[in-house]
Amino acid sequence: xxxxxxxxxxxxxxxxxxxxxxxxxxxxxxxxxxxxxxxxxxxxxxxxxxxxxxxxxxxxxxxxxxxxxxxxxxxxxxxxxxxxxxxxxxxxxxxxxxxxxxxxxxxxxxxxxxxxxxxxxxxxxxxxxxxxxxxxxxxxxxxxxxxxxxxxxxxxxxxxxxxxxxxxxxxxxxxxxxxxxxxxxxxxxxxxxxxxxxxxxxxxxxxxxxxxxxxxxxxxxxxxxxxxxxxxxxxxxxxxxxxxxxxxxxxxxxxxxxxxxxxxxxxxxxxxxxxxxxxxxxxxxxxxxxxxxxxxxxxxxxxxxxxxxxxxxxxxxxxxxxxxxxxxxxxxxxxxxxxxxxxxxxxxxxxxxxxxxxxxxxxxxxxxxxxxxxxxxxxxxxxxxxxxxxxxxxxxxxxxxxxxxxxxxxxxxxxxxxxxxxxxxxxxx
Numbered sequence: 001x002x003x004x005x006x007x008x009x010x011x012x013x014x015x016x017x018x019x020x021x022x023x024x025x026x027x028x029x030x031x032x033x034x035x036x037x038x039x040x041x042x043x044x045x046x047x048x049x050x051x052x053x054x055x056x057x058x059x060x061x062x063x064x065x066x067x068x069x070x071x072x073x074x075x076x077x078x079x080x081x082x083x084x085x086x087x088x089x090x091x092x093x094x095x096x097x098x099x100x101x102x103x104x105x106x107x108x109x110x111x112x113x114x115x116x117x118x119x120x121x122x123x124x125x126x127x128x129x130x131x132x133x134x135x136x137x138x139x140x141x142x143x144x145x146x147x148x149x150x151x152x153x154x155x156x157x158x159x160x161x162x163x164x165x166x167x168x169x170x171x172x173x174x175x176x177x178x179x180x181x182x183x184x185x186x187x188x189x190x191x192x193x194x195x196x197x198x199x200x201x202x203x204x205x206x207x208x209x210x211x212x213x214x215x216x217x218x219x220x221x222x223x224x225x226x227x228x229x230x231x232x233x234x235x236x237x238x239x240x241x242x243x244x245x246x247x248x249x250x251x252x253x254x255x256x257x258x259x260x261x262x263x264x265x266x267x268x269x270x271x272x273x274x275x276x277x278x279x280x281x282x283x284x285x286x287x288x289x290x291x292x293x294x295x296x297x298x299x300x301x302x303x304x305x306x307x308x309x310x311x312x313x314x315x316x317x318x319x320x321x322x323x324x325x326x327x328x329x330x331x332x333x334x335x336x337x338x339x340x341x342x343x344x345x346x347x348x349x350x351x352x353x354x355x356x357x358x359x360x361x362x363x364x365x366x367x368x369x370x371x372x373x374x375x376x377x378x379x380x381x382x383x384x385x386x387x388x389x390x391x392x393x394x395x396x397x398x399x400x401x402x403x404x405x406x407x408x409x410x411x412x413x414x415x416x417x418x419x420x421x422x423x424x425x426x427x428x429x
Contacts, residue, residue, distance in 0.1 A: 060425050074094070075094055089117060142245050143249060147188060150192075183207065253368070260274065265310065366405075
């Protein structure tokens with residue numbers, strides 16, 4: 001009996017050792033699997049980033065040259081973003097193909113896969129390598145676009161005189177921008193605004209030469225009637241019957257605040273534009289507060305010796321220093337040394353932008369100004385309905401646009417290119 005008990009304990013110890021070894025091997029196998037799958041996850045993330053970049057870059061260059069050139073640019077963008085990795089068994093190259101979707105939009109598909117070496121689970125013959133892949137698709141929408149450009153007086157002033165000197169660089173920036181779009185597929189119109197708003201090029205599918213020529217021939221239009229410019233741009237989009245494969249957008253460029261609005265006053269039988277010289281421009285001295293009464297059709301001065309007051313449309317106006325909320329219907333006096341005209345011009349531009357976006361039109365803003373004395377970035381984020389913490393009126397139920405800013409006029413071309421790349425090309429898969 002004693003001998004049997006001793007043998008039993010020996011057998012139990014052996015069984016325990018075998019069980020522990022099996023457990024340890026299983027644990028190491030699962031640990032190795034987790035590590036190698038982690039490497040596979042990292043590789044797939046790098047692939048996803050690279051195919052996304054290839055899709056967007058290739059499609060953005062689709063209109064510049066041939067399809068083959070765009071595909072080559074896409075491949076180069078993939079290589080730049082994926083790079084190299086010691087875990088790869090061999091070179092990783094994408095497959096780039098163009099196509100057309102059900103709505104007749106041009107698509108670019110990029111696929112790529114990478115085979116990586118394993119470190120732990122490679123002890124098993126069938127797991128010496130792992131293959132992971134990623135794919136992306138970019139779609140080029142057909143754009144219906146109104147280009148709304150600020151040609152107020154400060155556009156024609158040098159920086160030393162408190163202006164932006166924007167007229168020097170804007171024609172080149174607009175030329176590069178408009179060449180990113182495709183005639184006979186996209187449609188475009190040009191509106192300029194200052195004391196008045198004018199349609200310089202009506203909505204057309206053959207637009208490049210007309211828009212480039214019009215921008216190069218612009219004149220000083222004095223004040224900044226942003227509301228009128230936005231409305232005129234919207235009316236041009238309304239001339240086109242919306243289709244499933246069309247993207248309606250307004251590109252709104254300005255170098256200053258909206259300082260003009262349209263209202264009917266007692267001193268005139270019809271509505272006139274009331275404008276105020278920018279009080280934020282400290283270089284203009286006492287003239288910063290000057291008021292002007294203007295014909296909204298011609299921009300010419302009209303007489304208004306006793307303007308009185310107006311009823312504000314109300315709203316919330318953001319700025320770098322905070323927000324201002326005015327109740328609709330508030331009676332506001334018109335006086336040289338208050339900001340009522342200045343504030344109302346911005347509120348009415350925001351109301352017009354809100355109306356435009358409610359019709360499923362996306363607004364992209366380009367601002368020119370180095371400091372908050374030159375431009376109110378928060379205001380333009382509101383106009384675009386940009387999803388940004390600084391925007392106090394962001395509406396998730398309306399199209400969210402983008403606001404981009406050039407600190408100097410020489411930066412305009414690159415900023416216009418950023419907006420062009422965001423308008424018509426988007427990842428669809």
